[in-house]
Every structure is written in structure tokens, then in C-alpha cells.
Amino acid sequence: MPSKATSERDPASHERQPAYRFSCIECDALTEGAGKDFRCSQCGNLLEITVSSRKSASLDGDALKSIWRDRRSSNSAIDLSGVWRFRELLPAPASAEHIVTLREGNTPLYELPRSSRSTGVRQLYAKHQGMNPTGSFKDTGMTVAATFARQAGFRWVACASTGNTSASMAAYAARGGLRSLVLVPEGKISWSKLSQALDYGALTLQLRTDFDGCLQLLQELVRRAPVYQLNSINPFRIEGQKTVALELLEQLDWRPPDHIIVPGGNLGNSSAIGKALLEMHSLGLIARLPKLSVIQAEGANALVRTLRETGGKQLFRVQAETRATAIRIGNPASWQKAVKVLRATGGACEEVSELEIAEAKAEIGAEGIGCEPASAVTLAGLKKLLSQGFVNPEESAVLILTGSLLKDPEYTIEFHRRELSLEPKESNAPLESLRHPPAVLDASFDSVIQALEKAEKSDSPDGNA
Numbered sequence: 001m002p003s004k005a006t007s008e009r010d011p012a013s014h015e016r017q018p019a020y021r022f023s024c025i026e027c028d029a030l031t032e033g034a035g036k037d038f039r040c041s042q043c044g045n046l047l048e049i050t051v052s053s054r055k056s057a058s059l060d061g062d063a064l065k066s067i068w069r070d071r072r073s074s075n076s077a078i079d080l081s082g083v084w085r086f087r088e089l090l091p092a093p094a095s096a097e098h099i100v101t102l103r104e105g106n107t108p109l110y111e112l113p114r115s116s117r118s119t120g121v122r123q124l125y126a127k128h129q130g131m132n133p134t135g136s137f138k139d140t141g142m143t144v145a146a147t148f149a150r151q152a153g154f155r156w157v158a159c160a161s162t163g164n165t166s167a168s169m170a171a172y173a174a175r176g177g178l179r180s181l182v183l184v185p186e187g188k189i190s191w192s193k194l195s196q197a198l199d200y201g202a203l204t205l206q207l208r209t210d211f212d213g214c215l216q217l218l219q220e221l222v223r224r225a226p227v228y229q230l231n232s233i234n235p236f237r238i239e240g241q242k243t244v245a246l247e248l249l250e251q252l253d254w255r256p257p258d259h260i261i262v263p264g265g266n267l268g269n270s271s272a273i274g275k276a277l278l279e280m281h282s283l284g285l286i287a288r289l290p291k292l293s294v295i296q297a298e299g300a301n302a303l304v305r306t307l308r309e310t311g312g313k314q315l316f317r318v319q320a321e322t323r324a325t326a327i328r329i330g331n332p333a334s335w336q337k338a339v340k341v342l343r344a345t346g347g348a349c350e351e352v353s354e355l356e357i358a359e360a361k362a363e364i365g366a367e368g369i370g371c372e373p374a375s376a377v378t379l380a381g382l383k384k385l386l387s388q389g390f391v392n393p394e395e396s397a398v399l400i401l402t403g404s405l406l407k408d409p410e411y412t413i414e415f416h417r418r419e420l421s422l423e424p425k426e427s428n429a430p431l432e433s434l435r436h437p438p439a440v441l442d443a444s445f446d447s448v449i450q451a452l453e454k455a456e457k458s459d460s461p462d463g464n465a
């Protein structure tokens with residue numbers, strides 16, 4: 001391999017190495033290091049990472065695009081990662097040896113023909129982050145944060161979680177030779193996510209509280225015990241999660257969509273995507289900014305209320321309740337970062353009902369793609385933004401699907417069996433046509449043929465029933 005290419009593949013290369021610093025999102029104080037709580041020592045607000053890369057003049061937007069494209073034909077572990085492939089915009093570890101990767105990222109961008117027809121939005125895509133190694137978008141941030149945890153010499157990493165962060169953290173900790181401690185709300189995360197944490201070897205504690213209670217306890221633990229926190233308060237997570245936007249824009253040949261729509265829970269993901277869009281714009285990688293909109297469940301609508309009732313000045317906490325358990329969060333840690341990116345990109349913030357979430361989830365399933373309930377708020381939110389005139393059918397929109405269909409099988413089965421709670425009881429024709437309950441029959445040819453004929457009769461003329 002030529003030596004130039006080799007040096008480009010080495011994240012420790014001094015020529016390419018981006019230096020990074022921590023800056024406070026409130027008072028702009030800049031520091032070289034950060035405390036374990038990742039808060040500003042002056043004002044107590046959250047920190048973010050600023051990467052000052054591209055010291056070499058040759059690394060303009062076009063040069064970066066071509067380096068990233070070339071790496072797609074490389075078989076080195078860090079180039080095969082859809083996160084580290086974009087390492088010029090990430091904090092660099094001291095050595096490539098420290099990188100903990102499961103070949104995350106590299107997720108598909110799908111067209112949504114069925115939803116496109118039903119909503120009238122002709123250019124409608126889903127970027128499916130559920131196709132990551134542990135089945136959610138968390139892996140893109142976890143590879144970076146686990147790498148820096150290992151580099152800092154920690155033995156234990158820890159998180160509070162509604163399920164996906166814990167699954168991802170446990171996997172990356174196992175890969176990186178670290179122990180992991182998971183704090184989850186008892187009875188409020190799906191079995192599928194819990195089972196991942198168990199199999200990856202985490203010490204899993206189901207606490208008799210909600211996610212917000214788990215996160216609060218974690219903050220105390222971080223102050224008093226030698227554990228490294230891997231919640232999205234950790235700005236290394238945010239840096240890794242930026243890459244979904246980089247990969248998306250690359251897949252769209254760097255032509256920005258008009259809208260990107262993302263679910264909002266603890267609000268790390270919207271902050272990360274917004275940060276990436278602003279960085280791409282200032283580096284000349286994209287000519288204009290897409291509008292980034294955040295959608296929450298009605299029962300967990302802290303950001304919606306914060307904007308509506310305090311103009312984004314003060315957090316409006318809520319007692320969260322939703323069957324989309326991944327976003328059952330009432331006291332989101334990164335709300336100020338999210339307010340900033342909503343303002344900077346001109347996006348909207350909306351809430352959707354449990355019924356709208358259930359319907360949207362089944363529609364995404366009917367595309368042959370599927371997602372978990374929290375991800376389906378994006379399609380439900382798009383419909384709402386269309387009805388408000390915020391999105392125009394002539395515009396293009398990308399939904400960020402954050403988790404796999406397999407993450408919450410209980411929800412899906414209850415939906416199809418008409419057992420899902422929190423739905424109005426009256427019948428709803430479009431919803432009913434999306435249900436496909438399993439049938440139990442005698443093992444005879446006749447009963448199978450009868451079921452087939454019945455299904456054939458109930459199909460709508462366009463075959464979409």
C-alpha cells in the first residue's frame with residue numbers, strides 16, 4: 001500500500017490528527033479536558049467537543065468527500081466502520097489501537113414508496129439506524145465514547161437507559177475489555193433490549209424508578225465512584241452520532257434534503273445531527289441547511305412544552321408516559337443543545353399521539369422495513385407537519401429510524417392482536433387494515449386454504465391491505 005494512503009488510514013497521523021477541545025454550550029468556556037460529569041466547571045452546563053481539523057489546506061470539502069469515498073474500498077477495520085471513516089470530523093484517539101468498533105454505521109437509506117403515496121411526499125426516505133450492530137443508532141456514538149473510555153484507563157463504564165443505550169454500551173464494553181453497569185427502569189424497557197445487555201455481560205440493575213430517576217442516580221454514582229458515564233451527556237457520544245448525517249448526505253450525493261425528522265427523547269441524537277449539519281455547512285460540504293425537526297410522544301413532550309411554554313428558555317419537565325418506551329423521558333438532559341439546533345436549522349418540534357405512533361409503525365412495517373415504536377414518531381410527525389403546511393409535498397424528507405423492529409416485539413404483537421393499550425376503543429378503518437393477527441388453525445389443508453381465500457378477499461384492489 002502506498003505510504004500516503006497508509007498515513008491517511010492512521011488516525012494517529014500527526015498531519016491529519018484533529019485536535020479537540022471542550023466548550024461550554026452556555027458560557028463558551030474552552031478547556032483541554034473535562035470532568036467525569038462532562039459539565040462546565042464555570043457555569044455547570046453541558047460541554048460539547050470542538051474538533052479543529054483540516055490544518056492542511058488540501059482538506060477542503062471536495063478533498064474530504066474524496067477521502068471518505070476512497071475509504072469505502074478499504075478493508076481496514078477503521079475504514080469499514082461507518083463512523084471512523086469520517087474521522088477528520090471526529091476527536092482522534094491517541095492510537096488506532098484504542099478504537100473499539102463493531103463496524104457500526106453503514107446503514108441503508110431506503111425509499112418509502114407506500115408512505116410516499118399515502119402522504120403525497122414524492123421524495124421520502126428512511127435512514128435506518130436500526131441496521132446497526134446492536135440494532136439502534138446508539139452504536140455510532142458508542143464506538144467513539146467507548147474508545148475514549150478505554151484510552152482513559154477506566155475499568156467500569158455505566159449508563160442509565162430506556163434500553164438501547166444499555167444494549168449498545170454493554171456490547172462495546174465487552175468488545176473493548178471493559179466492565180459495564182446498566183441502570184434501567186424496572187418493567188419499562190423491552191425484553192429484547194434487556195436480553196442484549198445480559199448476553200453482552202453487563203451488570204444490569206433494574207431500578208424501581210423511571211429513566212429520569214436512573215439518570216439522576218447515575219450522576220451521583222459518577223461523582224462518587226470510579227465509573228465513566230456513557231450517556232449522551234458524554235460529548236464523545238454526540239461526536240460519533242454526527243456521522244449519521246455525514247453518511248446520509250454522502251448517500252444523497254451531498255444534495256441536502258429539505259427536511260430531516262428525528263425522534264426526541266433525551267435529545268442527544270437531534271443535537272448530534274444538528275451539530276453535524278452546521279459543521280458540514282460551514283466546511284462547504286453542503287450548500288444549504290436542511291430543516292431538522294424533532295418529534296416527541298404526547299406523553300413525553302418535554303421539549304414541545306419547553307418551546308411552547310417558556311420560549312425555549314427553561315426546561316419544562318413532564319412525568320413521562322408512552323408505550324414508545326425508548327423515548328419515555330420527562331427531563332431531557334440535552335434540551336438546550338436541541339433548542340439551539342432547532343433554531344439554527346429552522347426545524348419544528350411536534351408531538352404525536354399513541355394511536356398515531358401505532359399506525360405509523362405499522363405503515364413502516366408494511367414497507368418491508370419496520371422499526372421500533374419510538375422511531376415511528378417520525379412518520380407520524382411528518383403527517384402532522386404536512387397538515388400544518390410546515391412540510392410541502394413537493395419537498396424532500398428523510399425520516400431517521402432509530403431502532404430495529406426486533407427491539408420491541410411485545411409492542412408489535414400486542415398491536416396486531418388488538419391488545420395494545422392506550423388506544424381509543426372505537427374502530428379505526430385505516431388502522432384495522434394494518435393489523436395482521438396470527439391465526440391458530442388445525443393442521444389441515446382445508447383450513448389453510450380457507451385462510452388464504454379469506455385473506456385474498458379482504459385485500460384492497462391496490463394490494464396494500
Ligand code: F0G
Pocket residue numbers: 136160161162163164165166232263264265266267268269270326327372374375402403
Ligand atoms: N429512538 C430510540 C429507538 C431510542 O432508543 C432513543 C433513546 C431515542 C429515539 C431518542 O433519542 O434520547 O437521543 O433523543 N434512547 C435512550 C436509551 C434514551 O437509553 O436507549 P435521544
